[in-house]
Structure formats: structure tokens, C-alpha cells
Amino acid sequence: MKKRPFTIEAYKHRMVADPNYAEKTWKILEHAIHEIYNHNASGLSFEELYRNAYNMVLHKFGDKLYSGLVTTMTSHLRQISQSIESAQGEVFLEVLNRKWIDHNESLQMIRDILMYMDRTYVPSKNKTHVHELGLNLWRDVVIHSSKTRARLLDTLLDLVLRERNGEVINRGLMRNLTNMLMDLGLSVYQKDFEKHFLEISATFYCREAQKFIESCDCGDYLRKAERRLNEEMERVSHYLDPRSESEITKVVEKEMIENHMQTLVRMENSGLVNMLMDDKYEDLGRMYNLFRRVPSGLTTVKDVMTSFIRDTGKQLVMDPERLKDPVDFVQRLLDLKDKYDKVITMAFNNDKTFQNALNSAFEYFINLNARSPEFISLFVDDKLRRGLKGVGEEDVEIVLDKVMMLFRYLQEKDVFEKYYKQHLAKRLLSGKTISDEAERSLIVKLKTECGYQFTSKLEGMFTDMKTSYDMMQGFLASHGADFGDCPTLSVQVLTTGSWPTQSSPQCNLPSEILGVCEKFRAYYLGAHSGRRLSWQANMGNADLKATFGNGRKHELNVSTYQMCVLMLFNNADRLTCKEIEQATAIPMSDLKRCLQSLALVKGKNVLRKEPMSKDIAEDDAFFFNDKFTSKLFKVKIGTVVAQRETEPENIETRQRVEEDRKPQIEAAIVRVMKSRRILEHNNVIAEVTKQLQARFYPNPVVIKKRIESLIEREFLERDKVDRKMYRYLA
Known part of the structure; x- marks a missing residue:
């Protein structure tokens, strides 16, 4: 059989609700809201109330429920607003805070009762949710009432001012009230409080900055500004919205730093220049940290510092007194560089911008003096000859690294190379260097800085020294038995292209020396065909055995020129400067320096001069000083060296x-x-x-x-x- 479809019939008769159902149910809910606001909620059945609200929404009475809620809450909030307005003095904020807390608690219970309406009716009708509705009504009825709005703002700002002036305030209360404004919406917090807070802060700090500028030095002012900045950040962390920090710090920075930057850095007797001169690292660090917070702040500090360093350096390199001592001249440059490197490290956080500015300043004033390359080479020569008193080679290495920094600033590096080659040659030939390692270390630094071409000839000088040593070993081995009582000879053969040799007049060597020299010439040219030897007497030295009065014997370490002069006195008691020149063919400028060192240096005057004076004329007479005495057997007589070129x-x-x-x-x-x-x-x-x-x-x-x-x-x-x-x- 065919099955018939099964259906459920609808009720024949619709359920007819009580015509007064909505009104009766609302009265129950309205009474409950009154009881909640009156703190009598303990006797209420929230389950029953929820069911009533649920049924009203279900039976399409949501509009009545929602509008009734708005009317009832508004009525209660007006009463609350009146009680807040009637509060006197400092109690005003406490009452407002307490009422706000009560309102939030009441709002939570009301929302629980009307949860079904909040979830279904409100979204479908695009109404405001119950909690947000309660906040909006609190804002419009309570906070924005004609009396409360201005009074709340004035009271909050007054508390901030009192705290700035050193009073202790109730920060917990302040935090609750600013949180209340934030809960009502960011725009409420900003319009009703933050905007005015920033305005009165700007006025406050403008006046305070002016007062401090008139009464404090730069260091004190910066300390006060730093303290105020920290106070404002602390204030934000305790009772303001975190987003206010950037705004209030901008106000403090603008009013206390940005508007007075030029005045602060140029403040007489205490500004940036004085801080730099007196090594006030703490104050400089504070200035750096504060000025970096404002536009062009660090540029202002950098420009003033650079200008001062340029002026200081210019005075140093152009001072005629400083130019008399090249070693002291360069040492002062290094001290100046160390001083400002320390400032940048300790106070300016190793800021690359400041380091570049420092380098630019040094490059500017070092190149103002055309003799800087020569003086830097003389400084290196002094350190590699004498070393540093009481320190090891590692410390010499540190000094060389510092010198390389000055070298980088030189625009005429080829001029430095010219002088350095001359000074290195003298050190190598005289054996007056603290160590080959230190010499080679500096050449490696120069090669790293300027490339192989810059140092190829310098390295060739070291190669020649090694080759010459090996050659002398061979010469002595083959001719050792032939010397007899002849002088012992040590020769360095210098490659013309590598060494700074100059075509100097040939000195007339003593006959005792010429024989040995000819033996070496024959040995060398026999081993190397097609080469020429030219003696550079101005670069050599000699050890002489001398006998003075009463048979006193000493060994004199002298230059080759000095040896030629002294050997003349084996056959003469008295010679004039002119006669010595004719006999030795030594250039007069070099001869005068030789005679000065032999006759005028106390403790090393193996010759006597008439008349006794520092200057030497051609007709001045010289005698062998047989009364010469010294505690040392071996006496080293240096040449009076011109520290700098004429x-x-x-x-x-x-x-x-x-x-x-x-x-x-x-x-x-x-x-x-x-x-x-x-x-x-x-x-x-x-x-x-x-x-x-x-x-x-x-x-x-x-x-x-x-x-x-x-x-x-x-x-x-x-x-x-x-x-x-x-x-x-x-």
C-alpha cells in the first residue's frame, strides 16, 4: 500500500499573551535596576530576572526593554552626578572615584541580567551594547555635566602642578581617574585631559627654563632638565596613559632643550667649550643624551665642538714657539687627539658622527702647517731611536698606532715618505734603533695604509742591510789575515734607488783608512761586475782609540766626519776651521756641527776652541784637549743634529x-x-x-x-x- 506523508499540524489556536505582560515584566526589571544602584542586590533572584528579560525579547518587547534601560540608567546617573557636584574640596575626586567604581559594579550586574538582549536584540537593531551604553551615559551625564567637566580637569591639573612643586599626592586616586577617562574612550582622555595637560606643561616648563637659564650654569641646568624629564616619564608610568609619554617628553624637550640649545652650548664659563677644556665627561654625556632627543641637537653640539677643536689645533700648529721642538709639537697633537677620543668614548657614546667631525678637524689644521709631515717623521725617529722611558715594545706599538692616525690626516704623504726615508737611513746605518721589529711594524702599517709602492724602497733598505752583513762576513773571512794593525772596516752597500743618498762632495779620508777601503773596493767589484762604489762619508761612524795627558786612554765613538777631523790632530797641535775644511773637504755646514760637538759639548770636549763661543767662524782655532777626562772608557760623541731642516x-x-x-x-x-x-x-x-x-x-x-x-x-x-x-x- 502507498504510504501517506506524516505531518505535524500547527496549533489551531495561537497562545494569547497577557495584554499587560510587557509592562508588568518591565516593572520587575526596573525595580531590580533601582535595587542594584541602591546596593540592595543581595535579595534579587538573578535567574528569574534573566528569564524575564529573555521572555520580553522573545515576545518582541526588546524596544521597550532597551529604552526603559536607557531611561532608568540616565535617571540614576543624574542623581549620582548631583551628589558628585555637591562634594566639597579634595573630597570631590574621592566621591567621583567611588561613584565610578559603584557604577561599574552595577553595570556588570545589569549586563548579566540583560545578557540575552545584549547578544541577540542589540546586534540585530544596531544598538549600543549594555556595557558601552553604561560608559557613554556616564560620560554624557556625569563627566560632561557643566559643573563636573571643568572641575575635574582643574583638580587633576592642580594635583600635577603640586607634585611638580614637590608635594606628595595620592597617585593611586590619580591613576583610577585617568584610567576612567581612558575607559570612556581615548578621545575623552585626550580632549578632556591630555590636551590641557600638555598646554599647561608647556607653560610651566617655559617659565622654569627661563628661570634656570638666568640663575644656573650649563651643567646645573642640564641636571635639572634631566631630572624633570625623568620625573615626567615616571609620572606617566604611575598614573597616565603610556601613550602620553612621547607627548609630554616632547614638551619638556622643546621647552627646556630645543628652545635654549644655542644659549646652553655657548654659555659663558660653563658651556660646551668649558666642559671640553675641563674634561667634564659627566656633563658632556648628559648634554649628549639630552640634545640627541631634539631635532638638530647633536648637530649643534658637533658644530661647536668642531669649531673649538679647529681653533685650538690651528693655534697649536701655527704657534712659532711650538715649531722649535718638532717632537713636542707632535706629542701635543697626540695629546689633543687622545683628549677628544676620550671625550667621544666616555661622553658621546662612540658616536661615529662625532668621530668623523674630529677627524675632519684634525685633517684641517694639521695640513695648515706645511712642515707637519717632516715633524711627524722626526717624532717617529725620536721614538724609534730612544724608545719610551720605562715601557716595553708593546707601548711603543701603541704610540706608533697613534702616529699612524696623524699620518692618515696628512694630505702630503709623499713629503712624509721623503723625510721618513732619510731618518730611517740614519737609524739603520748608525745602529740607533730600539728594535728591527718596531721598524718593520711601522713599515707594515704604512703598507696597509698606502700600498706596496709606498714602502717598497723602505723594505729595500732592510734588504741591503742584511746583504751587507753577509758580504762583510765574506770579506773579513777572505782578508782577515791581511789587516794586521790596519783599522777594522765595516761597510754597508746601499742600492742607489732605495736609499736617500745624495751626491755629496767626497770627503778626504785619512790615509790609514784609504788602504782598507781600497781592499774592500777590489773585493766587491771582483764579486760584482758592472757596478760602481761611491763612499758616503756623511752617513758613517767610527771608533777611535785616543791617548790624553798622563797616558789616559779612551775609546771615542764618533761620526766619519768627526774621525777625519780628529785624525788631523795626530800631526798638528793647532788648526783653524778653514784649515780643517781644506784638509778634509767636509762641507762647511757639516764641519761646523762636527766641531761644535767635539769642542763645545760639556763632558765630551776632546778639542778646545779659541775664542770660546757657540758660533764657529772660519778663523776660529782648535786644539787637542789633553786634559780631557771622563768616567767612562768608551765615550760616545754625537753630532749636533739639526732637529729640523733650515x-x-x-x-x-x-x-x-x-x-x-x-x-x-x-x-x-x-x-x-x-x-x-x-x-x-x-x-x-x-x-x-x-x-x-x-x-x-x-x-x-x-x-x-x-x-x-x-x-x-x-x-x-x-x-x-x-x-x-x-x-x-x-
């Missing part, structure tokens, strides 16, 4: 440097043009300068002359249309 010597050195630069400039021009083929004049100047600046800064006029020379020799040609364009000729 002006004519300096000019001559400069001319040699300029001559050496010409082929380097030409080579750079050819390299540039070979790679570019066609190039405009100004671009050639720029690229050649860029290539050569590691060694020196070429003068554009000199570059132009070298271009002309290359054009004449047909390495380059001018463009026939544009005379400023050059073409490379392959």
Missing part, C-alpha cells in the same frame, strides 16, 4: 718632492685617458686628483702643465672642435 733645506726638499710628483701625475693622466679615450679638461683634473689623493693633493695648475707636456710628446691631443676635450693617442 728654511733653505726645506725649500730644497720641497723642490725635490715636486720633481718626484711630475712622473706620478703624468702616469695618472695616462691611466685615466687610456681608460676613457676622450675626456673634458675638468673631468681629467677631478679623476687625476682622486687617483693621487692617497699620496698627495696635486695642484690643478701642475696637472695642466703635465697635460701640456704629454700633448707635446704626443701621448694626448686636443679635440679640433672643442679645445677643452682631450683624446688619448694609442
Whole structure:
């Protein structure tokens, strides 16, 4: 049989609700809300109340329930607002806080009762949720009432002011009230409190900054500003919204730092310059940390510091008194560098911007003095000759590292190379160096800085010393038995291209020495064909055995020039300066220094001079001093060395440097043009300068002359249309 479909019929008669159901149910709920606000909620049945609210929504009376809630809550909040407004004095905030806490508790219970309405009716009708509704009503009825709004703001701001003036306030109460404003919405907190808080803070700190500027020195002012800044950050952490920290710190920074930056750094007797001079690292660190918080703050500090260092350095390098002692001159530069390195490390957090500014300042004033390369080389020479008193080689290494920093600032590194080569040659040939390791260490540093080409000749000097030692061993082994009573000879053979040898007049060596020299010449040329030997007497030294009055014997360590002079007195009792010059052929400038060291240095005066004076004239007479005495058997007589070149010597050195630069400039021009083929004049100047600046800064006029020379020799040609364009000729 066919099955019939099974259906459930609807009720034939709809359930008719009580016409007064909605009103009766609402009265029950309204009474419950009144009881909750009156703190009588303990006698209520929340389950029954929830069911009533549920049924009202279910039977489509949600509108009545929601509107009744708004009306009832508004009525209670008006009463609460009146009680708050009637509170007098400081009790006002306590009453407001207590009522706020009560309102939140009441709101929680009301929301529990109306939970079903909150979940179904409110979203479907786009109404405000119960909790948010309660907050909005509290804001509109209580906080924004005509009397409470202004009074709350004034009271809160007054408490902040009192705390700034040193009074103790109830921070817990303040925190509760600012949290209340935040709970009502960020816009409420910002408009009703933060905006005005920042305005009165700006006024407060503007006045305070002006008062401090007039009564404090820079260090005290910065300490007060730092304390105020810390106080505001602490205030935020205790009772303000965390987002207020950036806003209030901006106010303090602007009013106390940014608006007075120039005044602070230039403050007389206590500003940045005085802090730098007096090594006030704590104050400098505080200035750095505060100024870095404001726009252009660190730039202001850096500019003033750089200007001061430039002026200080300029005074140092241009002071005629300082130029008399090159070693002291460089030591003061190193001390100045150490001083400001320490400032940057201890106070400026190793800020690279400040380190670059310091380097720029040093580069500026070191190159103001054209003799800086010479003086730095003399300083190195002094340290590698004498070492450092009471310290080891590690400390010498530290000093050399510092010197390398000054070397980096030099724009004329080739001038330094010229002097350094001369000084190194004298140290090696005289054996007056603290250690080969220290010498080689510095050459490694120079190679790292400037490349192999810069140090190739310096390394060649060390190679020559080693080769010469091996050669002398062979010479002595083959001729040792032939010497007899002849003087012992030690020779260093110097490669002309590596050593700073100059074509000096040949000195007339004593006959006792000439024989041994000829033996060595024959040995050397026999081993090496096609070479020439030229004796450099100005670079040698000798040990002489001398007998004075009463048979006293001493061994004198002298230069070769001094030996030639002293040997003359084996056959003469009295000689004038002019006669000595004629007999030895020593240049007069060198001869005078020899005679000064032999006759005028106390304790080493193996000769006597008439008349006794520091200056030596050609007709001054010299005698052998047979009354010479010394506690030492071996007496070392140094030459009176010119610590620095005389002006004519300096000019001559400069001319040699300029001559050496010409082929380097030409080579750079050819390299540039070979790679570019066609190039405009100004671009050639720029690229050649860029290539050569590691060694020196070429003068554009000199570059132009070298271009002309290359054009004449047909390495380059001018463009026939544009005379400023050059073409490379392959």
C-alpha cells in the first residue's frame, strides 16, 4: 500500500499573551535596576530576572526593554552626578572615584541580567551594547555635566602642578581617574585631559627654563632638565596613559632643550667649550643624551665642538714657539687627539658622527702647517731611536698606532715618505734603533695604509742591510789575515734607488783608512761586475782609540766626519776651521756641527776652541784637549743634529718632492685617458686628483702643465672642435 506523508499540524489556536505582560515584566526589571544602584542586590533572584528579560525579547518587547534601560540608567546617573557636584574640596575626586567604581559594579550586574538582549536584540537593531551604553551615559551625564567637566580637569591639573612643586599626592586616586577617562574612550582622555595637560606643561616648563637659564650654569641646568624629564616619564608610568609619554617628553624637550640649545652650548664659563677644556665627561654625556632627543641637537653640539677643536689645533700648529721642538709639537697633537677620543668614548657614546667631525678637524689644521709631515717623521725617529722611558715594545706599538692616525690626516704623504726615508737611513746605518721589529711594524702599517709602492724602497733598505752583513762576513773571512794593525772596516752597500743618498762632495779620508777601503773596493767589484762604489762619508761612524795627558786612554765613538777631523790632530797641535775644511773637504755646514760637538759639548770636549763661543767662524782655532777626562772608557760623541731642516733645506726638499710628483701625475693622466679615450679638461683634473689623493693633493695648475707636456710628446691631443676635450693617442 502507498504510504501517506506524516505531518505535524500547527496549533489551531495561537497562545494569547497577557495584554499587560510587557509592562508588568518591565516593572520587575526596573525595580531590580533601582535595587542594584541602591546596593540592595543581595535579595534579587538573578535567574528569574534573566528569564524575564529573555521572555520580553522573545515576545518582541526588546524596544521597550532597551529604552526603559536607557531611561532608568540616565535617571540614576543624574542623581549620582548631583551628589558628585555637591562634594566639597579634595573630597570631590574621592566621591567621583567611588561613584565610578559603584557604577561599574552595577553595570556588570545589569549586563548579566540583560545578557540575552545584549547578544541577540542589540546586534540585530544596531544598538549600543549594555556595557558601552553604561560608559557613554556616564560620560554624557556625569563627566560632561557643566559643573563636573571643568572641575575635574582643574583638580587633576592642580594635583600635577603640586607634585611638580614637590608635594606628595595620592597617585593611586590619580591613576583610577585617568584610567576612567581612558575607559570612556581615548578621545575623552585626550580632549578632556591630555590636551590641557600638555598646554599647561608647556607653560610651566617655559617659565622654569627661563628661570634656570638666568640663575644656573650649563651643567646645573642640564641636571635639572634631566631630572624633570625623568620625573615626567615616571609620572606617566604611575598614573597616565603610556601613550602620553612621547607627548609630554616632547614638551619638556622643546621647552627646556630645543628652545635654549644655542644659549646652553655657548654659555659663558660653563658651556660646551668649558666642559671640553675641563674634561667634564659627566656633563658632556648628559648634554649628549639630552640634545640627541631634539631635532638638530647633536648637530649643534658637533658644530661647536668642531669649531673649538679647529681653533685650538690651528693655534697649536701655527704657534712659532711650538715649531722649535718638532717632537713636542707632535706629542701635543697626540695629546689633543687622545683628549677628544676620550671625550667621544666616555661622553658621546662612540658616536661615529662625532668621530668623523674630529677627524675632519684634525685633517684641517694639521695640513695648515706645511712642515707637519717632516715633524711627524722626526717624532717617529725620536721614538724609534730612544724608545719610551720605562715601557716595553708593546707601548711603543701603541704610540706608533697613534702616529699612524696623524699620518692618515696628512694630505702630503709623499713629503712624509721623503723625510721618513732619510731618518730611517740614519737609524739603520748608525745602529740607533730600539728594535728591527718596531721598524718593520711601522713599515707594515704604512703598507696597509698606502700600498706596496709606498714602502717598497723602505723594505729595500732592510734588504741591503742584511746583504751587507753577509758580504762583510765574506770579506773579513777572505782578508782577515791581511789587516794586521790596519783599522777594522765595516761597510754597508746601499742600492742607489732605495736609499736617500745624495751626491755629496767626497770627503778626504785619512790615509790609514784609504788602504782598507781600497781592499774592500777590489773585493766587491771582483764579486760584482758592472757596478760602481761611491763612499758616503756623511752617513758613517767610527771608533777611535785616543791617548790624553798622563797616558789616559779612551775609546771615542764618533761620526766619519768627526774621525777625519780628529785624525788631523795626530800631526798638528793647532788648526783653524778653514784649515780643517781644506784638509778634509767636509762641507762647511757639516764641519761646523762636527766641531761644535767635539769642542763645545760639556763632558765630551776632546778639542778646545779659541775664542770660546757657540758660533764657529772660519778663523776660529782648535786644539787637542789633553786634559780631557771622563768616567767612562768608551765615550760616545754625537753630532749636533739639526732637529729640523733650515728654511733653505726645506725649500730644497720641497723642490725635490715636486720633481718626484711630475712622473706620478703624468702616469695618472695616462691611466685615466687610456681608460676613457676622450675626456673634458675638468673631468681629467677631478679623476687625476682622486687617483693621487692617497699620496698627495696635486695642484690643478701642475696637472695642466703635465697635460701640456704629454700633448707635446704626443701621448694626448686636443679635440679640433672643442679645445677643452682631450683624446688619448694609442
